[in-house]
Amino acid sequence: MNDIIGRYKLKLENQSKLMLLFGRYLLTRMRHDRVNVNAGYLAYITLLSIVPMLTVLLSVLSSFSVFANAGDIIQDFVITHFVPAAGDAVKDALTEFVSNTGKMTAVGGAFLFVAALMLISNIDKNLNYIWRVQQKRRAVFSFSMYWMVLTLGPILVGTSIAATSYITSLKLMESEALSSAFSLFVSMLPFILSYLAFVGLYILVPNKKVQLKHAAVGALVAALLFELSKKAFAAYITHFPSYQLIYGALAAIPILFVWVYLCWLIVLVGAEMTAALGEREQWSRSQDVLHSQPEDRNSGKGCKTSDSTDTESE
Numbered sequence: 108m109n110d111i112i113g114r115y116k117l118k119l120e121n122q123s124k125l126m127l128l129f130g131r132y133l134l135t136r137m138r139h140d141r142v143n144v145n146a147g148y149l150a151y152i153t154l155l156s157i158v159p160m161l162t163v164l165l166s167v168l169s170s171f172s173v174f175a176n177a178g179d180i181i182q183d184f185v186i187t188h189f190v191p192a193a194g195d196a197v198k199d200a201l202t203e204f205v206s207n208t209g210k211m212t213a214v215g216g217a218f219l220f221v222a223a224l225m226l227i228s229n230i231d232k233n234l235n236y237i238w239r240v241q242q243k244r245r246a247v248f249s250f251s252m253y254w255m256v257l258t259l260g261p262i263l264v265g266t267s268i269a270a271t272s273y274i275t276s277l278k279l280m281e282s283e284a285l286s287s288a289f290s291l292f293v294s295m296l297p298f299i300l301s302y303l304a305f306v307g308l309y310i311l312v313p314n315k316k317v318q319l320k321h322a323a324v325g326a327l328v329a330a331l332l333f334e335l336s337k338k339a340f341a342a343y344i345t346h347f348p349s350y351q352l353i354y355g356a357l358a359a360i361p362i363l364f365v366w367v368y369l370c371w372l373i374v375l376v377g378a379e380m381t382a383a384l385g386e387r388e389q390w391s392r393s394q395d396v397l398h399s400q401p402e403d404r405n406s407g408k409g410c411k412t413s414d415s416t417d418t419e420s421e
Contacts, residue, residue, distance in 0.1 A: 132390030156226035159219035329377025
């Protein structure tokens with residue numbers, strides 16, 4: 108019995124040391140990659156590209172009669188569940204911006220599409236930098252992927268909304284048990300969508316193989332941080348509305364910028380964790396030394412390796 112307890116205690120101690128090593132490595136990695144600076148850069152690019160992205164999304168959906176009202180539904184759903192508090196001010200500002208783009212010429216519309224492509228391109232570059240990707244994708248392949256995101260993405264979102272509306276309208280939902288289960292599913296839907304979006308982002312964007320279990324862990328951390336940040340940000344805006352006294356009618360701009368910055372910070376933190384999990388040989392090296400046998404330590408193998416390394420470096 109004491110042996111079993113001792114083994115579990117040793118295993119728990121080793122796991123704690125391993126987690127500590129991983130935490131130190133992750134913090135060092137995040138400082139090296141300047142996550143806070145890159146999040147600010149992406150937030151700036153996003154604010155420049157958010158209206159073009161919404162315009163492209165709505166224009167793609169409007170070309171299909173089945174998705175006639177999907178654009179308004181998507182805007183309401185995103186503002187309600189993904190923009191904490193002050194959503195009405197942000198929604199009114201975005202709606203006004205998007206409506207003004209309808210007065211643009213074909214050349215202006217082309218520039219909007221290019222701006223939307225630039226946002227996706229910058230996301231691709233930043234995430235590939237986190238994964239230390241040396242070999243870039245071919246320009247044709249990258250453009251095809253960006254084009255697919257801008258065209259197929261809105262169609263898939265519209266299809267999911269149409270399917271959800273159809274399921275809601277079924278008579279099966281009149282059952283009390285199914286209705287409560289569906290209500291629970293709808294309440295969990297923002298978290299599920301965030302989690303799946305993070306998993307897809309961390310697997311598909313880097314130009315290298317990312318293990319699903321690593322992406323799942325990083326996406327779970329990012330999704331949890333996203334939900335916590337929504338509640339914290341909403342509480343701050345609700346209880347400390349000083350931004351309205353300072354900015355007045357322009358309050359939606361700093362609110363949107365700060366929130367977009369927090370979102371990108373969370374995305375990059377999840378990406379750093381996913382990438383760090385795939386580099387176990389680097390952050391667990393100290394743990395391997397701790398587990399090495401006494402005869403291995405006294406044999407001088409490690410000293411020979413370090414000596415040879417020093418000799419080569421000299």
